[in-house]
Amino acid sequence: MTSGGLIERLRTGLWKDNPGLVQLLGLCPLLAVTTTTINGVGLGIATLLVLTCSNALVSATRRWIRQEIRIPIYVLIIASLVTCVELIFKAWFPSLDRSLGIFIPLIVTNCAIVARAEIFASRNTIGASIVDGLGMGAGFAALLIALGVFRELVGQASILGFSFAESGFLLAILPPGAFFALALAVALKNRIDRKPGR
Amino acid sequence: MSDQSIIKTGLTLAMIAAICTALVALTFQATRERIAANEKALLEQSLQPALAGTFYDSGVSESRLVLPPPHGLPGNDPAVIYRVFAEGEPVAALFAVTARDGFSGPIRILVGIDVDGMVTGVRILQHRETPGLGDKIESARSNWVFQFDGRSMGDPVATGWAIEIDGGEFDQLTGASVTPRAIIKAIRDTLIYFETHQDAIFLSESSGEDK
Numbered sequence: 001m002t003s004g005g006l007i008e009r010l011r012t013g014l015w016k017d018n019p020g021l022v023q024l025l026g027l028c029p030l031l032a033v034t035t036t037t038i039n040g041v042g043l044g045i046a047t048l049l050v051l052t053c054s055n056a057l058v059s060a061t062r063r064w065i066r067q068e069i070r071i072p073i074y075v076l077i078i079a080s081l082v083t084c085v086e087l088i089f090k091a092w093f094p095s096l097d098r099s100l101g102i103f104i105p106l107i108v109t110n111c112a113i114v115a116r117a118e119i120f121a122s123r124n125t126i127g128a129s130i131v132d133g134l135g136m137g138a139g140f141a142a143l144l145i146a147l148g149v150f151r152e153l154v155g156q157a158s159i160l161g162f163s164f165a166e167s168g169f170l171l172a173i174l175p176p177g178a179f180f181a182l183a184l185a186v187a188l189k190n191r192i193d194r195k196p197g198r
Numbered sequence: 199m200s201d202q203s204i205i206k207t208g209l210t211l212a213m214i215a216a217i218c219t220a221l222v223a224l225t226f227q228a229t230r231e232r233i234a235a236n237e238k239a240l241l242e243q244s245l246q247p248a249l250a251g252t253f254y255d256s257g258v259s260e261s262r263l264v265l266p267p268p269h270g271l272p273g274n275d276p277a278v279i280y281r282v283f284a285e286g287e288p289v290a291a292l293f294a295v296t297a298r299d300g301f302s303g304p305i306r307i308l309v310g311i312d313v314d315g316m317v318t319g320v321r322i323l324q325h326r327e328t329p330g331l332g333d334k335i336e337s338a339r340s341n342w343v344f345q346f347d348g349r350s351m352g353d354p355v356a357t358g359w360a361i362e363i364d365g366g367e368f369d370q371l372t373g374a375s376v377t378p379r380a381i382i383k384a385i386r387d388t389l390i391y392f393e394t395h396q397d398a399i400f401l402s403e404s405s406g407e408d409k
Contacts, residue, residue, distance in 0.1 A: 035329060061214065064210055065210065066203075066207050066210065068207065069207055069210065069211050072211065073210075073211065073214050076214055076215055076218045077214070077218060079218075080218035080219070080221050080222050081221075083222050083225070084221060084222060084225040087222075087225045087226060087229040087233070088225065088229060090229065090233045090236065091228075091229035091232035091233050091236065092232070094236040094240065155330070170330040170331075173329050173330060174328070174329065174330065
């Protein structure tokens, strides 16, 4: 892949086709865990890891996978990777694992991952698939972190657990706040994209 | 698909399954000891605050007693009791029990009671109460859970073990009364259980695998 294509691929995942902002995929974990910055960072990194590895594995095995069994194989690969990431989190980041709880295992059900396997990794080289996974994963992680920072800031008046005011605007950390924050992020992206000259 | 291609496809599937299983097994082996150590450290660390002001021998997590339901303690999942000793003499017991009637699902709480029947501390182990309202039961978020320290069955009497709006002696939480109600009831029931079963608790052999 040329370096221009590489940058373009990263840009696609991070901005143009951002899995959360544009494709609106994987919204369940996105909305559920982004109550704090650190949760956003944790789930973002975990998803990035799984997505990149699953893209690499799906791409590596694409020549001997028959059309009829591709879905069970994606499920197998993704489920195994998620289990490994969960064990790694439990061993080295136990407190993060506790605060993310069920949402680490639930990465399995993140449709953004299976979508990249089906749309991209099953038709492209390993290198391109890894770059695609990195771009899409980073795009998803960036959105998780942005929402986490925003909701923690507004909802708890704190940042990374250091609070600077007595209490925040509670709604932001309740489920409706997640939808409002996501809607704001999507609107902001569309606003920037519509500016002339882009 | 012809017979042959079905076999071939099946073999591919089996091979990938084997590779994935190997990957998970390797990761499991590599992380097992660390995870077990983390869990034990977390357990000892989480038990300690419910024993505030008590001197005791180390290794509390090894003196555990697992009671399968029905056990007479709050909750219908297994209750765990840790016996606390100081120089071999019983000084307190910790109860990990479940308040079933929380606002969103069961609340797992830890109640420490000394041999005189006085609460040494209460901590919330696990809950899914509303952020910003019901989650004030966590010791990190408010002082609510400290109001039980030093109280016992008789201080107040059974009817006083309720929130103020129900005619009891304990504070409720603004915007959340279901959560405190559930926890206070669980503490009261645990105290009553301790009164009647105290001797048996300290005489029983430890049970359950050491985690």
